[in-house]
Amino acid sequence: MLLAPALLIYAVFALYPLIDVFVLSFQKWNGLAPVREFVGLENYRFILSDDPVFWQALRNTVIWTILAVLVPPLIGFILALALNQNLPGRTALRAVFYLPVVIAPIAVATMWKWMYDPFFGLFNGLLNTFGLEFLIADWLGDRRIALYSIFVGYIWQHVGFSMILFLAGLQGVQDTLIEAARIDGAGRLQVFRYVTLPAMRTSITVVLVLSLIQSLRAFDIVYGMTLGGPAQSTQMLALWAYTQSMQIHDFGKGSAVAVVLLLMTIAIVIPYMIWRSRVEEAAQ
Amino acid sequence: MSATAPRAFRQLGSDRVDPILVGLWISLIVVAVIWLVPVIFIVMTSLKSTPEVMSTAVFSPPAELFLDNYPLAWERGRYTTTFANSVIITLIKVPVGLIFSAMAAYALSRIDLPLKKMMFALILFGTMIPFQVMLAPLFSLVNKLGLLNTYLGAWLPYIAFGVPYQVFILHGFFKEVPQELSEAAIMDGASHFTILWRIFLPISLPVLAALFILDFVSTWNEFAMALVLLLDGKNWTLPLSLMAFQGEFGSDYGPLNAAIVTTVLPAVIVYLIFQRYFVGGLTAGAVKG
Numbered sequence: 001m002l003l004a005p006a007l008l009i010y011a012v013f014a015l016y017p018l019i020d021v022f023v024l025s026f027q028k029w030n031g032l033a034p035v036r037e038f039v040g041l042e043n044y045r046f047i048l049s050d051d052p053v054f055w056q057a058l059r060n061t062v063i064w065t066i067l068a069v070l071v072p073p074l075i076g077f078i079l080a081l082a083l084n085q086n087l088p089g090r091t092a093l094r095a096v097f098y099l100p101v102v103i104a105p106i107a108v109a110t111m112w113k114w115m116y117d118p119f120f121g122l123f124n125g126l127l128n129t130f131g132l133e134f135l136i137a138d139w140l141g142d143r144r145i146a147l148y149s150i151f152v153g154y155i156w157q158h159v160g161f162s163m164i165l166f167l168a169g170l171q172g173v174q175d176t177l178i179e180a181a182r183i184d185g186a187g188r189l190q191v192f193r194y195v196t197l198p199a200m201r202t203s204i205t206v207v208l209v210l211s212l213i214q215s216l217r218a219f220d221i222v223y224g225m226t227l228g229g230p231a232q233s234t235q236m237l238a239l240w241a242y243t244q245s246m247q248i249h250d251f252g253k254g255s256a257v258a259v260v261l262l263l264m265t266i267a268i269v270i271p272y273m274i275w276r277s278r279v280e281e282a283a284q
Numbered sequence: 285m286s287a288t289a290p291r292a293f294r295q296l297g298s299d300r301v302d303p304i305l306v307g308l309w310i311s312l313i314v315v316a317v318i319w320l321v322p323v324i325f326i327v328m329t330s331l332k333s334t335p336e337v338m339s340t341a342v343f344s345p346p347a348e349l350f351l352d353n354y355p356l357a358w359e360r361g362r363y364t365t366t367f368a369n370s371v372i373i374t375l376i377k378v379p380v381g382l383i384f385s386a387m388a389a390y391a392l393s394r395i396d397l398p399l400k401k402m403m404f405a406l407i408l409f410g411t412m413i414p415f416q417v418m419l420a421p422l423f424s425l426v427n428k429l430g431l432l433n434t435y436l437g438a439w440l441p442y443i444a445f446g447v448p449y450q451v452f453i454l455h456g457f458f459k460e461v462p463q464e465l466s467e468a469a470i471m472d473g474a475s476h477f478t479i480l481w482r483i484f485l486p487i488s489l490p491v492l493a494a495l496f497i498l499d500f501v502s503t504w505n506e507f508a509m510a511l512v513l514l515l516d517g518k519n520w521t522l523p524l525s526l527m528a529f530q531g532e533f534g535s536d537y538g539p540l541n542a543a544i545v546t547t548v549l550p551a552v553i554v555y556l557i558f559q560r561y562f563v564g565g566l567t568a569g570a571v572k573g
Contacts, residue, residue, distance in 0.1 A: 002476060003397070006388035006447045013425070013444030014410055020421035031424060079315075087309045088292045095559060096316045099323070102555040102562075104505035106523040107548045110530050110540070111326050120537060122325050125342030156322065182295070188304075217414040220507045224527060238416040245420035246512055258417040269412045273405075 021262065024255035031251050043256035053232050054257060057240040060147055061216065061261070064236065068215030072155050073207050076162025081196075083163070084170045094167070098160035105157065109224025112153035116140050116225075140226055143233035150225050150234055154218065161214075162207050169203025170196070202279060209272045216265055237261040330354070330541035337537045353542035360533060361543050365518060366525040373438050373521060374503045381443040382450060382495060386488075389454035390480045394466055404455070410448030415441075416508055423512040433516045441509055446502075450495050457491050458484060494561040501551045501562075522547045 025043055029036040047054040079097055083090050100108065115122040116139035124136045139149040173196055181191050219238045222228060228235040228243065237257055245254030293301045293309070329337055330353055332346045340347075358364070391397065392404060415422070422441055423432075431437030461484060469479045485492065507523040514520055520528070526547045533540060555562055 002387040002391040002395070002480070003403075006384040006443075006451065007403070009384070009440055009444045010407075010410065010447045013422070013441045014413075014415070014418075014448075015406075017418040017421035017425055018413065020425070021418050024421060031420070079312075082308050082312050085305055085308065086292050086294055087305065087312070093312055093316050095556070096319055099552065099555070100319070102501050102505075102551050103548050104507065104523050104526075104551065106505075106507040106527055107544050110526055110544050111322055113530070113534075114329070114537065114540065114544075115322060115325060117537075120338055120342075122321075122342050129341060129343070156319070182298075213412055213414070217416045219416045220523075223507075223511075224530070238414070241417060242419050242508070242512075246423065251420050251424070254420050258420070262413075262417045265412070265414060265417075269409065272412075273408060 029251045030249045043252040057235040072158040073162040080166035100157045101160040105220035173199040334538045353538040357539040357542040370521040385450035393458040497558045
């Protein structure tokens with residue numbers, strides 16, 4: 001009885017669409033017609049061999065994911081280490097770095113799109129002021145750099161998330177241990193290498209996996225900045241699945257794209273869940 | 285300085301001011317200023333008229349406070365409607381979802397049920413599955429139920445995707461509550477609902493507050509699901525309205541930035557007031573589990 005409302009809503013509005021996306025990927029449907037036609041693997045054949053945008057989106061998603069796992073957690077880790085020291089005003093500093101996390105991703109996209117504005121935006125304006133005109137670029141309009149321009153906005157938004165989790169992890173590093181190591185003559189780097197880093201192993205894994213999962217979801221920020229353009233150069237799997245289904249009205253192909261993304265996610269989530277349950281059992 | 289002086293700039297177990305820490309502190313402040321630049325830039329632009337934006341240097345402060353952008357953005361974005369929609373969707377979804385989650389977490393931690401382990405695994409799995417891949421089937425489901433462009437059609441999927449994380453966190457908290465407490469209450473003839481309401485919810489107030497704040501911000505900011513479920517302009521929430529604003533008036537910089545500030549401000553205020561809870565809710569699940 002107590003379980004019913006949550007479980008029912010979860011089953012109908014989360015699990016059922018999850019199954020339906022698999023079913024749809026074997027069908028041809030425009031989203032409105034009364035009949036869904038079974039077409040076997042046709043949608044997969046199409047996206048894998050006849051759809052250049054799919055490969056572009058896959059490539060961008062892989063690049064994006066690698067960057068998202070490396071850059072924001074690394075910056076977050078450095079900030080967390082620094083903010084864990086005895087420094088005045090560190091609560092305020094933390095709040096500053098965390099602030100972008102609470103801003104709506106679509107608003108972050110709008111903000112950065114305006115900062116990247118080729119004529120009146122912040123970046124080109126600053127470059128102009130400092131006499132660096134040769135660096136001026138059409139940040140979101142140039143196919144070669146648009147993806148990375150979006151990613152800079154993503155870094156700005158996501159560093160705070162890693163930082164907070166690392167700071168929580170650092171609470172678990174025992175002060176007495178650090179003090180003992182220092183009394184034994186360990187230098188700053190040695191303390192870091194032999195005391196802090198081993199104690200942080202669990203939180204590092206957690207942050208990396210969460211960053212990875214989050215990066216596969218990147219949708220709002222790309223939608224808001226470029227809609228996948230110019231010329232599909234910033235297209236991503238999540239956005240392409242949406243575009244195929246909701247804009248081109250080909251639910252079958254869109255779902256096939258979604259299934260590819262889903263399988264990538266599951267391939268990470270399942271081993272992670274097993275690892276986590278082991279860690280938790282070991283802790284008990 | 286004596287040992288009782290403020291411990292700032294000192295390494296653990298040392299009484300000397302550490303020059304490296306002072307240098308670190310200065311660099312942190314520099315980075316923090318860089319981090320704030322986008323925010324300052326947006327707020328400043330929102331206070332300039334569009335011709336002034338185009339004619340002055342990017343970082344010159346507004347010559348005089350130009351406040352007309354805000355009423356203009358409010359009117360163009362039909363914010364009276366969209367703001368109300370955001371408030372209605374968020375303020376009903378968050379408490380209702382949280383109560384459902386608490387009920388489920390209680391059942392999973394206190395009542396013997398068949399398949400409990402499997403249900404729990406399913407919920408944990410749900411915390412990590414991106415709803416972004418299910419936008420199309422979600423649209424067709426809500427459409428089939430005739431709930432497109434309704435509040436209910438937004439509440440139900442929002443609750444569905446909020447439940448896993450909340451159940452997971454609350455379950456972790458509830459299972460630490462001493463067994464004797466609830467057993468004694470059952471002996472006295474209390475129903476499970478009473479136990480949940482009278483014992484579990486009051487002692488888990490800090491966790492509930494953290495989850496409430498976290499969920500408030502993410503619901504307020506949600507865009508992708510709203511995009512496929514709320515198609516009619518009169519049902520839009522703030523993020524949808526901002527996106528449309530960007531498309532229609534993207535080069536009218538003053539009002540555009542006023543629209544950004546208006547969209548973001550409520551979540552930022554909530555964050556600044558409830559900062560402590562916010563961080564608690566986030567780290568409780570991720571690190572300790």
